[in-house]
Amino acid sequence: MSEFLTASKTPYYQINSTKTDIKPKYKFRTPSVFQKINPIFSATHFYERYKFLNLLLYQQIMDTNDFEIFIDFVGGENIGVRKSDFEIYYPQD
Amino acid sequence: MPVTLINYVAGMQFVDSVYLDSNLLVYARDRGSIKYRIASLLLADLFTNRTNLIITDLVIDEIAWAFLKVYYRMDNRKELKYSILKKNPYIIGKYHWRISSNIKKILNFPRLTIASDLVPSMNIVKKAINLMKTQLLMPRDAFHLAFIINLNLGGIITSNGDFDNLNMRKNLIVYKY
Numbered sequence: 001m002s003e004f005l006t007a008s009k010t011p012y013y014q015i016n017s018t019k020t021d022i023k024p025k026y027k028f029r030t031p032s033v034f035q036k037i038n039p040i041f042s043a044t045h046f047y048e049r050y051k052f053l054n055l056l057l058y059q060q061i062m063d064t065n066d067f068e069i070f071i072d073f074v075g076g077e078n079i080g081v082r083k084s085d086f087e088i089y090y091p092q093d
Numbered sequence: 094m095p096v097t098l099i100n101y102v103a104g105m106q107f108v109d110s111v112y113l114d115s116n117l118l119v120y121a122r123d124r125g126s127i128k129y130r131i132a133s134l135l136l137a138d139l140f141t142n143r144t145n146l147i148i149t150d151l152v153i154d155e156i157a158w159a160f161l162k163v164y165y166r167m168d169n170r171k172e173l174k175y176s177i178l179k180k181n182p183y184i185i186g187k188y189h190w191r192i193s194s195n196i197k198k199i200l201n202f203p204r205l206t207i208a209s210d211l212v213p214s215m216n217i218v219k220k221a222i223n224l225m226k227t228q229l230l231m232p233r234d235a236f237h238l239a240f241i242i243n244l245n246l247g248g249i250i251t252s253n254g255d256f257d258n259l260n261m262r263k264n265l266i267v268y269k270y
Contacts, residue, residue, distance in 0.1 A: 052130055053137060061141040066203045070140050073198050074133040075124035079167055083253075085159040086116055088233050 049075060096259040101250075101270040103134045108247035108266060110145035112240065115155035116252045117270070118199055123163075128252060131270050135250065146202055149209040149240050151233065156199070157192050164188040212243040228259055241265065 050071075059067050099105075120132035139146060165173040165184060178184055199205070220239035224230055230238060234255045241249055248266040249256060256267050 049124070053133060058137055058141060063203070066140050069198070069201055069203065070137060073202075074121050074136065075129065076198070077123045077195070078125040079123050079160075079163045080125040081119050081123045081159055081163050083116075085162045086119075086155060086253075088155055088158065 096256070096261065096263070096265045096267060098257060098267050098269060101131070101135055101268050103138065105138055105268075107139065107142055107144045107250075107268065110147055110244075110246050111139070111248040111250050111268070112147045112237065112244075112246050113152065114237070114249065114251040114253070115152045115159065117250055118152070119156055119159050120252070122195055122198075128270065132252075135268075135270055139250075140203065143204060146205045147208050147240075147244065147246055148199075148205065149207060149237070151209075151236055151240075153196060153199075153207075155233075156196060160192045160195060161185065161188055164191060208240060208244055212240065216243055228261065230255065 053074075055071075058070065062070065116128070117132050117135065120126045120128040121136045123129060126132075161184075162173050165188070173184070200207075217236065217239045220243060221232070221235040224235040224238050224242075225232060228235070228238070237249075238256065238259075240246075242263055247264060248268055250268045250270070252270050257269075259265070259267075
């Protein structure tokens with residue numbers, strides 16, 4: 001995981017390159033927690049999904065175990081929960 | 094000092110111990126939710142600040158219901174009505190594994206405390222009933238606030254406006270997102 005997180009935030013590919021010119025700038029490694037969940041979860045997908053989070057900073061500040069728990073938790077579902085789903089009173093017909 | 098409302102911004106510091114509403118935990122888990130990003134950022138700040146995270150079994154109950162409703166809607170393209178659930182309680186069993194898995198991950202959070210048994214229930218009930226009247230709160234919200242007061246917590250993190258109009262002398266910061 002540290003290999004991925006200490007890499008620059010430069011995207012996996014050169015943005016202005018043509019398709020044939022795409023070359024990996026860094027060899028990302030999928031965080032271990034995702035290797036457990038989904039072994040084929042690519043590092044590129046990981047980067048794209050969580051690029052709005054400052055993972056490099058979090059890794060430096062959080063305890064290692066805390067960081068793993070955090071990454072494992074956020075974004076683990078894609079179900080479109082709505083505000084009304086938090087109404088605690090039973091919905092009536 | 095009255096209750097203080099603060100809108101969350103990334104990198105914010107928090108008081109030592111905060112009460113979490115169920116919304117934050119579900120939004121941060123669900124990348125398909127409208128508040129996924131801000132909830133995730135907020136959760137990250139809570140982790141990096143080493144803030145004590147306080148919940149009660151009321152919060153877990155709300156989380157379980159939220160996931161149950163969403164899972165059912167995804168599978169059946171319609172809302173889960175109470176009458177449907179009464180007729181077919183096996184619906185709960187169908188989604189139990191997924192719901193419990195999410196809750197187990199929450200229970201694994203660092204510095205998380207389920208504070209339900211840290212205060213005598215009688216104190217909570219009396220306080221909640223009183224708050225319903227004095228603060229014009231819905232019953233469930235009154236119980237949340239009763240825990241916050243009895244545990245002497247300095248803050249609550251919430252995305253709804255149920256606690257916006259509190260009028261009491263207790264020092265409490267309501268972090269809104």
